[in-house]
Amino acid sequence: MNCEQLLNQLDDYLDGNLSGERRDQLERHLGECEDCRILATEAQEIQQALRETPVPPMRPGFASQAIKRATNHHRHHRRSFIAGFSSALAASLLVALFVGKLLPTMESTPGPGLSPPLIISLQQPRTVNLVFDVAAAMENATISIEIPENVEVPGFPKQHLITWKTSLQPGRNILALPLRGIVRSNSALVASIELDGRRKSIRIPIEVSDKKADPRAGLPFGRHV
Amino acid sequence: MKIGIFSRHRGTEPSFEELVTPHMERLYRLAYRYSGSQADAEDLIQDLLIKLVPRIDELRKVDQLYPWLAKALYRLHVDRFRKSSRNPVEGGHDEHIERAAGENPDVFSPARAGLIRDLQSALQQLNEEQRALIVMHDMESYTLVELEKILDTPVGTLKSRLHRGRAKLRKLLKEGTVSMQRAC
Numbered sequence: 417m418n419c420e421q422l423l424n425q426l427d428d429y430l431d432g433n434l435s436g437e438r439r440d441q442l443e444r445h446l447g448e449c450e451d452c453r454i455l456a457t458e459a460q461e462i463q464q465a466l467r468e469t470p471v472p473p474m475r476p477g478f479a480s481q482a483i484k485r486a487t488n489h490h491r492h493h494r495r496s497f498i499a500g501f502s503s504a505l506a507a508s509l510l511v512a513l514f515v516g517k518l519l520p521t522m523e524s525t526p527g528p529g530l531s532p533p534l535i536i537s538l539q540q541p542r543t544v545n546l547v548f549d550v551a552a553a554m555e556n557a558t559i560s561i562e563i564p565e566n567v568e569v570p571g572f573p574k575q576h577l578i579t580w581k582t583s584l585q586p587g588r589n590i591l592a593l594p595l596r597g598i599v600r601s602n603s604a605l606v607a608s609i610e611l612d613g614r615r616k617s618i619r620i621p622i623e624v625s626d627k628k629a630d631p632r633a634g635l636p637f638g639r640h641v
Numbered sequence: 642m643k644i645g646i647f648s649r650h651r652g653t654e655p656s657f658e659e660l661v662t663p664h665m666e667r668l669y670r671l672a673y674r675y676s677g678s679q680a681d682a683e684d685l686i687q688d689l690l691i692k693l694v695p696r697i698d699e700l701r702k703v704d705q706l707y708p709w710l711a712k713a714l715y716r717l718h719v720d721r722f723r724k725s726s727r728n729p730v731e732g733g734h735d736e737h738i739e740r741a742a743g744e745n746p747d748v749f750s751p752a753r754a755g756l757i758r759d760l761q762s763a764l765q766q767l768n769e770e771q772r773a774l775i776v777m778h779d780m781e782s783y784t785l786v787e788l789e790k791i792l793d794t795p796v797g798t799l800k801s802r803l804h805r806g807r808a809k810l811r812k813l814l815k816e817g818t819v820s821m822q823r824a825c
Contacts, residue, residue: 427800427803427804427807430807455811458811458814458815459807459811461756462756462760462807462810462811462814463779465753465756465757465760466760466775466779466780467779467780467782468753468757469757469760469761469780471670471673471674472673472679474665474666474669475679475683478665478669478683478686479662479665479666479669480658480662482665482683482686482687482690483657483658483661483662483665483690485687485690485691486657486687486690486691486693486694487657487658487694489691489694
């Protein structure tokens with residue numbers, strides 16, 4: 417073995433990955449070559465020092481506190497995401513999803529063009545209130561919002577399916593959904609509610625344009641689906 | 642993409658806490674190695690957890706969760722490192738090394754403590770890929786096979802990177818570059 421070969425195999429030697437004849441050859445060379453012996457000794461000292469570099473122990477209680485803070489962070493986000501049931505209704509767009517009694521169908525989506533499109537201004541966030549009007553309390557229902565490519569929810573960039581579980585009270589449950597236009601085009605947002613494998617959806621045509629939002633859109637135009 | 646923002650603990654499925662708690666100690670060690678201080682390590686872990694909560698459904702499906710978490714931590718660290726002009730390990734280890742040397746004089750001789758301090762400075766002069774590899778392989782004893790998953794890099798490439806990183810560390814220490822810089 418020469419010095420260059422030793423240098424090429426030094427990492428394997430340091431990591432204990434050389435066995436048998438290869439290790440014997442390397443160690444024979446170390447016995448004969450002072451430069452390589454010094455190099456290998458220094459390298460071993462560095463490896464040992466790296467392994468011994470201390471890490472202070474994790475602060476007691478940090479793990480559980482950090483996990484709690486992380487989960488609470490998202491609970492708080494939910495509270496601000498699902499707005500209160502009374503605020504700003506008059507000023508907001510309303511889209512209603514009436515769920516009288518869930519039918520045993522997987523999905524019922526009206527065809528496009530049956531409702532006038534919601535106008536969302538380019539880069540101007542606007543709140544759309546989705547009304548989930550349910551006849552009876554629904555525990556552990558899954559809400560899904562399919563967000564088209566031409567809009568986004570501020571704070572959730574590039575996320576086009578938002579889904580979560582929640583409980584709905586009898587009557588009108590309102591989800592305040594902020595939307596911002598990002599590409600000038602037409603599309604549709606689909607809001608769904610699912611319970612025990614049954615699903616109801618509403619398709620909401622959306623137009624992103626430079627136009628200001630039509631105040632008449634403040635009228636509910638959702639449909640029974 | 643499914644984002645279970647408001648997912649709740651359902652039935653027998655493990656909660657977020659049950660999933661991540663067994664890995665917190667190892668993640669913290671890595672975060673400390675990356676960031677160089679307890680406060681920054683805690684910040685990094687906190688940010689990671691906040692980003693992971695909405696991905697709980699994804700976490701539940703992962704067979705080997707720790708490598709997956711370590712990869713997420715590494716990516717987050719690199720992302721923060723690139724956005725920040727501050728070197729993450731600048732000076733952060735010194736106080737802890739002094740304390741450890743004081744508490745364990747048999748293990749940390751003055752010469753060894755000095756070498757460890759110089760190594761911390763030398764590590765700062767490696768590129769981020771080399772530094773992360775030496776942190777995980779040489780300091781935290783991850784195998785190259787484990788790191789292949791965590792770093793999404795073939796073992797052969799990791800071996801070459803490790804070779805260059807170690808050679809640079811030796812060169813920096815031998816030339817005294819580190820000591821000179823520390824004196825400045």
